[in-house]
Structure formats: C-alpha cells, structure tokens
Amino acid sequence: MSAILQVTELRKSYAGVHALDGISLAVEAGSITGLIGPNGSGKSTAIDCISGFQKLDSGKVVLAGNDITGQPAHHIARSGLMRTFQTVRIYERLSLRDNLAIAAQQFDSATWIDEFLRTRRYRQAVDKAEVRARELVELIGLKRYWEIETGILSYGQKKLVALAAALMPHPKIVVLDEPVAGVNPTRIREIEVALAALNRAGETFLIVEHNVEFITNLCHRVIVLDQGKKLAEGTAAEIHTDARVLEAYLGMTPEMAEAEMRGAA
Amino acid sequence: MKLAIALLAALAFAALPLMTSSNYIIGVGISALIFTVAAAALNLIYGFTGLLSFAQLGFWGIGGYVTALTVVTFGGNFWWGVLWAALVNAVVALAIGYPTLRTNRHAFVIMTLTFALLVTLIARDWVDLTRGPLGIPNLPKPSAFGYHFATTAQYYWVAWAFSVAMLGFLYALCSSRIGRTLVAIKQNEPLVRAQGIAPMPYKLSAFAISAAVTGAAGGVFTFHLGIIDPLFLDFYYMQTFLIIVIIGGAGSFWGVVAAGIALSALPEVLRFSADFRMIIYGVILVVAMFVMPTGVAGWLRERQIARMREQLR
Numbered sequence: 152m153s154a155i156l157q158v159t160e161l162r163k164s165y166a167g168v169h170a171l172d173g174i175s176l177a178v179e180a181g182s183i184t185g186l187i188g189p190n191g192s193g194k195s196t197a198i199d200c201i202s203g204f205q206k207l208d209s210g211k212v213v214l215a216g217n218d219i220t221g222q223p224a225h226h227i228a229r230s231g232l233m234r235t236f237q238t239v240r241i242y243e244r245l246s247l248r249d250n251l252a253i254a255a256q257q258f259d260s261a262t263w264i265d266e267f268l269r270t271r272r273y274r275q276a277v278d279k280a281e282v283r284a285r286e287l288v289e290l291i292g293l294k295r296y297w298e299i300e301t302g303i304l305s306y307g308q309k310k311l312v313a314l315a316a317a318l319m320p321h322p323k324i325v326v327l328d329e330p331v332a333g334v335n336p337t338r339i340r341e342i343e344v345a346l347a348a349l350n351r352a353g354e355t356f357l358i359v360e361h362n363v364e365f366i367t368n369l370c371h372r373v374i375v376l377d378q379g380k381k382l383a384e385g386t387a388a389e390i391h392t393d394a395r396v397l398e399a400y401l402g403m404t405p406e407m408a409e410a411e412m413r414g415a416a
Numbered sequence: 417m418k419l420a421i422a423l424l425a426a427l428a429f430a431a432l433p434l435m436t437s438s439n440y441i442i443g444v445g446i447s448a449l450i451f452t453v454a455a456a457a458l459n460l461i462y463g464f465t466g467l468l469s470f471a472q473l474g475f476w477g478i479g480g481y482v483t484a485l486t487v488v489t490f491g492g493n494f495w496w497g498v499l500w501a502a503l504v505n506a507v508v509a510l511a512i513g514y515p516t517l518r519t520n521r522h523a524f525v526i527m528t529l530t531f532a533l534l535v536t537l538i539a540r541d542w543v544d545l546t547r548g549p550l551g552i553p554n555l556p557k558p559s560a561f562g563y564h565f566a567t568t569a570q571y572y573w574v575a576w577a578f579s580v581a582m583l584g585f586l587y588a589l590c591s592s593r594i595g596r597t598l599v600a601i602k603q604n605e606p607l608v609r610a611q612g613i614a615p616m617p618y619k620l621s622a623f624a625i626s627a628a629v630t631g632a633a634g635g636v637f638t639f640h641l642g643i644i645d646p647l648f649l650d651f652y653y654m655q656t657f658l659i660i661v662i663i664g665g666a667g668s669f670w671g672v673v674a675a676g677i678a679l680s681a682l683p684e685v686l687r688f689s690a691d692f693r694m695i696i697y698g699v700i701l702v703v704a705m706f707v708m709p710t711g712v713a714g715w716l717r718e719r720q721i722a723r724m725r726e727q728l729r
Contacts, residue, residue, distance in 0.1 A: 202610065228612035240607040242600050253600050256593060257612035266593040273593070299724055316611070 155180040155355050156201070156232070161191075161210035163200055170196040170381035171207070173241050178324060183346065183356045185366040185387075188376035189399060192273030194359045195237060197376070198326050202234045203227040216322050229257060235313045235330065237359075243302035247293060247312060250301055251284035252277070254316035280319070289317040290345055307334040311342070324355045331362050343368055367391070375399070418670060424588075428579050433569040436578050442568050443640070444684050449579040450637045452676025454653075455660035456586050456669070457629040463666035464595060465622045466602030467521060471512065471528035472630050474535035474656040477609045479631025480638035480648045481539060484552045494558030498578075498635040505631030509624040517619050536649040551645025555638060571640060582629050584675060589625070590669045599667065600623055656680075664711050665721055671713025 152175035163171040164224050169191045178184045186194050199205040201212050203224035212220045219227050228234075233254075242250050259276035266273055288294050291311040296304060301312050310330060330346075331339045339362065346369060350356060360366050366373060367387040374384040375390060377399045383390055390396050432445045454476060461469045479501035486497035539546050546552070557566050558574065565571045572688040587597055601608050601615045608615055638644045656679075664675030683697050710713035 204606070204610075223614075224606075224609040225612050225614045228610055234610055236606070236610075240604050240610075242607070244603055245596070245599065249596060252610075253596065253613075256597070261593075263594060267588060271590070273565045277593075295728075299719055299728070303721065303725055303728075320612070337572045 157213040159211040163206045169324045182371045185370035185373040186359045192376040193379040233317040233322040234326040237328040239309045254319035255280040258320040439568040446575045450669030453582045453633045455657045459672045461626040464598040469528045469530045475627040476634040477629040477649040483635030484644045501631040501635040502628040505627040509555035509627030513623040519704045541645040553643040622674045625629040665713025668713030
C-alpha cells in the first residue's frame with residue numbers, strides 16, 4: 152500500500168444535513184490528486200475534517216501509517232500534512248521572508264530557550280529555513296518582494312505565498328484549497344508549471360479546485376464528490392466521459408462534452 | 417542603531433537625580449519609568465498577541481499588595497516582595513488565563529475586566545489582610561548591601577534599574593522568534609495552527625509574563641508612594657497604560673516605550689495652565705488618534721509601506 156493519505160468512511164453532518172456521507176479516498180505518495188465537485192458537495196468540509204479544522208462524526212484518517220483521526224490541527228500539521236485555505240490566509244503585516252520562516256519554525260529543534268537566547272542551534276535552524284525559503288521564492292517568482300509586507304501583494308501573489316509557506320517544512324502531503332480561484336490565466340499557467348515541477352521533485356498534492364482545465368492538466372487521479380458522496384474516481388480522461396459527473400458537475404450531456412473536446416482539439 | 421539610542425536614553429535617564437534636586441521632578445521620573453514598564457507589559461499581551469487585557473489593573477494591584485504585605489506582615493524585605501509579586505501574578509494569570517483564553521477575544525476582555533473589579537473588591541473588603549480603605553501606610557524604603565534608598569532621589573535608582581532590566585527582558589522577548597509568533601497568532605490564528613504551532617502555550621505564557629512584570633512594577637511603585645490602599649486599583653492606572661500603548665502604537669516595542677516617557681511627562685509639562693491641563697491633555701490625545709489612528713509607530717510604518725509601494729511601481 153503506497154497511499155500516503157488514506158481516508159475511510161468520512162461522515163459529518165450539520166443539523167441533520169449530511170455534508171459528508173461516507174467518503175473514502177486515497178492519495179498515492181508522489182501523485183497529484185484532484186478533488187472536484189459542485190458547490191456544497193463537501194470538498195471543503197472533507198479537507199477541513201482531514202486537516203483537523205473540523206471535528207468529524209465518524210471515519211478514519213491515516214497519514215503515512217499514523218492514525219491522525221480527530222487530532223487537533225497543529226498535531227496533524229506536525230505529522231506532515233500542510234494545507235492552504237480557500238480564502239487566502241497569510242500574515243499580511245509581516246514580510247514575505249517572515250511568512251515563510253514562521254511556516255517552518257515548528258519543524259526545527261530550537262526550543263523557546265534557544266529562541267530567547269539566540270543559541271547556535273537556533274541560528275542554524277534559521278539559516279537552514281532561509282535557504283529553503285529563498286528556493287521557494289525563486290520558484291514562485293516573488294524574489295523582489297522578499298523583505299516586503301505581503302499585505303501589498305495582489306490576490307494571486309498572495310495565493311503563491313500561501314503555497315510556498317505550505318511547502319516550507321517539506322511536508323509529506325500538501326492539501327491545496329482552490330489554489331487558482333481568482334488568479335489570472337497566465338498566472339494559473341505558472342502555478343501549474345510550478346506544481347508539476349514540485350511534483351516531479353517528489354511532492355504529493357491533494358488539490359480542491361473548480362478550474363477543470365487546471366485539474367485535467369495536472370492531476371494523475373481525480374475524485375468527484377456530489378452531495379457528500381463520492382460520485383466517481385479515475386484519471387482525468389475517464390472523469391471527462393463519465394455521464395454522472397458531466398450531469399452533476401458540468402451540467403452537460405456526454406455528446407456536448409464530446410463536441411467541446413473536439414472544439415478544443 | 418535603535419539599541420544605541422535606547423542605551424544613551426537609559427543613561428541619560430539614570431542621570432536625572434544629578435541634574436535636579438526637585439523631588440517633584442524626580443517623582444515624575446519614577447512614574448514615567450514604572451508606567452512605561454507596565455505599558456510595555458500590556459503591549460506584550462495586547463499589542464503583540466492581540467488580547468486586550470484589563471486584568472493588568474488587577475495584576476498591578478496584586479503586585480502592590482503582595483510587596484507591601486511581604487514587608488509589613490510577613491517580615492520579608494522589599495526585594496523578596498517584588499519577586500513574590502511577580503510569582504504570585506504569574507500563577508494567578510495562569511489560573512485565570514487557562515480557562516478564559518479558550519473563549520473568544522471579546523469574552524476574554526470582559527473576563528479580564530471582571531477580574532480587575534474583583535481584585536478591587538478584595539482590596540477594599542478583605543480588611544483582615546489588606547486593612548481595607550485604611551490601607552497600609554509607612555512602607556519603609558528598601559536597602560541593599562548596606563545602602564539605604566531613603567530619599568526620592570535614591571529610590572529613583574531602584575526604579576531606574578528595575579525599568580531597564582524589565583524593558584531589556586521584554587525587548588529580548590518581543591524581538592525574538594517568540595515575539596514574531598505572537599504577532600502571527602494575532603494576525604491569523606488558523607494559519608498558525610495549520611503550520612503546526614499550538615497557539616495556547618504562547619498566549620498563556622505571554623499573559624503570565626505580562627502579569628508578572630506588571631505586578632513587579634506595581635510593587636516598585638507602591639514603595640515610591642510609601643502607602644498602599646484601594647486607590648492603588650483606581651482605573652486611572654489602567655487608562656494610563658492603555659493610552660500609552662495605543663498612542664505609541666500597539667505592537668511596536670519602541671513606540672510604546674517612547675510614548676510611555678512622553679505621556680507620563682506631558683500632563684506635568686502642561687501644569688503651566690493648572691485649570692485646563694487635563695482638557696489640553698485630552699485634546700492632544702484625541703487629535704493624535706485622528707492623525708495617527710494606529711499610534712506613532714503605526715503611522716511611521718504606514719509611511720514606510722507607502723514608500724515601498726512607490727519603489728515597486
């Protein structure tokens with residue numbers, strides 16, 4: 152079993168409404184897995200439950216062999232699952248450099264005493280994180296904003312900062328909640344290239360996204376949710392021809408989809 | 417650079433009793449030093465961590481009473497009294513912080529306010545311990561290594577050494593990675609959690625340290641006054657600390673220190689017009705808030721950001 156993240160029979164309901172109705176999914180190590188579905192299908196709830204930001208009613212979440220079900224968010228992060236948020240979350244009043252440094256600080260061995268006295272162990276940890284941060288800044292193309300407060304960046308750039316921060320501590324898996332929503336098309340293409348490069352370097356991603364083209368280009372496997380249930384799973388091409396998916400998500404019949412594919416080709 | 421200026425300023429302050437023989441001016445100097453420390457402690461929990469704590473007034477009062485009682489009732493000396501003030505406050509802060517920090521920020525404000533009022537009640541009504549409204553008068557000035565800090569000028573050195581030590585400690589803390597983490601918690605707590613950092617130990621420690629420093633400051637100030645009674649818990653003190661933090665710029669260490677010195681001196685400078693001085697003081701505060709809603713430090717910072725934006729164009 153090479154699944155780095157194994158989710159079994161996830162259930163969550165709000166006041167009798169089943170947001171998640173027994174969802175199971177697996178993410179292979181080294182893969183990019185897409186999670187799509189119409190609004191309200193349970194995507195965000197699913198990743199909130201997986202990452203510990205919401206309590207789940209029942210089910211099991213296993214990360215790299217460790218059962219992380221129901222643990223608090225910061226424990227799950229320390230186990231190696233980093234996530235971003237749909238409404239972009241960064242430290243707007245801190246520099247890009249500090250944003251990235253904070254993202255890695257829980258993962259080094261410096262204690263509070265090291266931090267207060269600025270011991271050698273602390274300085275080494277900081278230097279190491281700085282090297283990583285500079286690599287990632289290079290990758291997301293925001294090098295000239297290194298010392299600048301991230302609050303002045305554009306929305307798309309902030310999404311890139313959040314992505315870089317999630318990558319800082321070399322996590323086992325990165326969960327991205329709508330990484331390209333509200334980002335302009337050229338930038339989307341850049342993010343796509345960057346993610347593909349990171350994936351080739353060994354990073355594992357689980358991506359929630361509405362942009363079908365982005366998902367199709369990037370993902371090895373796609374999981375489709377609808378009304379809290381898993382509707383379909385397969386490669387992007389398989390999903391594209393699945394009648395149930397087309398109806399639920401794209402609102403199209405298979406013939407329309409085929410016509411569109413021909414048009415695109 | 418900033419540190420060099422701070423060091424020079426600290427030395428200049430040390431020389432105050434050599435420059436004047438007026439007990440009144442030296443007394444204002446002591447107030448300025450102690451209020452600055454208490455404001456810097458409030459800045460740690462409010463400016464950095466984003467938790468508005470009215471409990472500072474309670475810690476200030478507990479610190480004053482613990483120090484006075486250590487000397488008068490329990491036969492200890494002043495230095496032990498200040499140490500006890502810090503310790504007792506840290507324990508009290510942990511005890512009330514542990515449940516209240518689990519609530520949201522608004523509930524935290526209300527609970528800390530209630531705590532401050534409760535301490536006031538205890539000071540007034542637990543007559544057996546605190547002597548109630550009579551207070552504890554004639555607090556003896558401390559001595560160390562055979563030297564007796566008897567006069568106001570001599571006691572000024574105690575206040576000075578205490579303030580420099582406390583501000584140095586708070587600066588080391590606020591400028592460290594711990595301080596940056598507190599700022600991160602204030603700005604975006606869910607993100608902090610998503611990055612593997614548990615906010616609770618940070619918030620609780622900041623609250624306890626802030627309480628300990630405020631309590632010790634209260635202890636030192638009580639012995640300057642020479643008496644402690646329930647008026648030591650007057651809301652005037654809380655208001656002063658809060659004004660210093662807000663005008664200086666919540667979250668800016670040096671902004672608050674500068675404002676602490678300036679605003680402690682300002683009402684005294686305005687004494688030329690005895691009738692109107694508090695009105696003028698109020699007007700200056702209101703105008704300052706209009707011009708610089710994020711404090712002096714916030715205003716400087718916004719100008720800096722504006723320059724950065726220009727450069728990026």
